[in-house]
Amino acid sequence: MTSRFLFPHYCKRIGWAILIPGLVLGYFSFFRNYNIPGFSTSRIRANNPNVIDVQQFTNSLALALVIAGAMLVAFAKEKIEDELTTRIRHNALYWSILINYSLCTVLIIAAIIKGDVFYDYHNILGSFGYIAVIAIYNLFSVLIIFLLRYHYLLYSKMGQYKLGGLSFLPYYPYRVVSKWATRILFVPAALTYTNWPLPYSSEIIAVLSLSLLVWVFSRQKREDEMISTIRMESMQLAIYFVYGFLLLSDFFIYGNAFFYIMMFNLVGAEAFFLIRFHFAYNKLLKDTRE
Amino acid sequence: MKNTLRIERAIKNITQGDLAELIGVSRQTINTIESNKYVPSTVLALKIARVFGKQVEEIFILEEGD
Numbered sequence: 001m002t003s004r005f006l007f008p009h010y011c012k013r014i015g016w017a018i019l020i021p022g023l024v025l026g027y028f029s030f031f032r033n034y035n036i037p038g039f040s041t042s043r044i045r046a047n048n049p050n051v052i053d054v055q056q057f058t059n060s061l062a063l064a065l066v067i068a069g070a071m072l073v074a075f076a077k078e079k080i081e082d083e084l085t086t087r088i089r090h091n092a093l094y095w096s097i098l099i100n101y102s103l104c105t106v107l108i109i110a111a112i113i114k115g116d117v118f119y120d121y122h123n124i125l126g127s128f129g130y131i132a133v134i135a136i137y138n139l140f141s142v143l144i145i146f147l148l149r150y151h152y153l154l155y156s157k158m159g160q161y162k163l164g165g166l167s168f169l170p171y172y173p174y175r176v177v178s179k180w181a182t183r184i185l186f187v188p189a190a191l192t193y194t195n196w197p198l199p200y201s202s203e204i205i206a207v208l209s210l211s212l213l214v215w216v217f218s219r220q221k222r223e224d225e226m227i228s229t230i231r232m233e234s235m236q237l238a239i240y241f242v243y244g245f246l247l248l249s250d251f252f253i254y255g256n257a258f259f260y261i262m263m264f265n266l267v268g269a270e271a272f273f274l275i276r277f278h279f280a281y282n283k284l285l286k287d288t289r290e
Numbered sequence: 291m292k293n294t295l296r297i298e299r300a301i302k303n304i305t306q307g308d309l310a311e312l313i314g315v316s317r318q319t320i321n322t323i324e325s326n327k328y329v330p331s332t333v334l335a336l337k338i339a340r341v342f343g344k345q346v347e348e349i350f351i352l353e354e355g356d
Binding site: 078079080082083084085087159160161163 | 310331
């Protein structure tokens with residue numbers, strides 16, 4: 001079985017040609033405060049004519065290039081695409097999602113121990129607070145980890161592919177507990193970003209982030225090859241969904257609204273995965289009922 | 291699971307690259323299967339058996355503990 005939903009092989013080259021300038025531009029834009037001259041709009045603030053709001057587009061452009069480039073490289077067919085390259089792609093996907101969201105969870109917990117997730121650490125990226133720094137890296141980190149792992153598996157062994165196994169947590173207690181924890185905490189966590197935040201919102205977000213991760217990476221009651229296939233396909237579609245959405249938001253949404261998109265993105269891939277996985281799983285159950 | 295792919299290839303006198311081309315996979319894939327790192331799908335196993343004109347069980351053999 002070879003992967004569905006892949007770009008043609010020539011897209012890989014186009015992808016690299018977009019990704020590398022994007023990474024360079026991104027570095028200069030975020031760490032050296034570089035802005036392409038004239039690539040901005042200025043508007044006089046409505047309630048205070050002495051203030052001019054300037055919106056720079058350089059960082060948006062860098063993000064768009066990085067996302068589009070990395071997606072093309074990651075999901076273009078190999079020259080000879082066969083079932084083993086598909087498997088390697090799935091292994092890399094599994095790894096990148098696991099490592100990326102584990103890192104996010106650890107960083108959020110570390111921030112709580114240090115102080116507050118929403119406390120402003122006066123970082124170079126502005127006065128957003130610690131969680132926003134995590135969220136900014138999270139905009140592209142999963143794709144970068146994917147590319148590293150994928151190319152490592154493809155090329156680390158001469159004339160052979162390297163294969164890694166996938167392991168998941170057992171159904172009980174992990175899947176059972178995390179499923180309920182996620183369902184209970186989702187609404188309280190979302191309230192954090194409204195005008196009615198609950199107390200302990202940092203802790204709620206940390207626990208939610210952990211329980212989502214456990215839910216995604218724990219087995220079904222009876223996990224077989226068929227279910228594994230649905231699982232890996234859903235992970236791939238989750239990445240498509242999240243980055244398609246992010247690319248659109250990057251073009252059309254600026255300022256504070258984009259902050260909410262980034263916050264959603266901290267759980268977006270996992271949430272979409274779970275929805276797609278259970279949808280496909282239930283459909284399979286229904287179709288095969290005698 | 292083990293396989294006799296290397297022997298079958300030697301008998302038929304074809305390279306990994308030849309076999310790969312005959313069944314439409316990459317040479318690395320054949321190499322990975324030969325070194326028992328990867329268990330191919332049923333479709334791929336059937337295609338390989340067809341190239342050698344044999345039954346699948348003659349090329350792929352279950353081992354203790356599979």
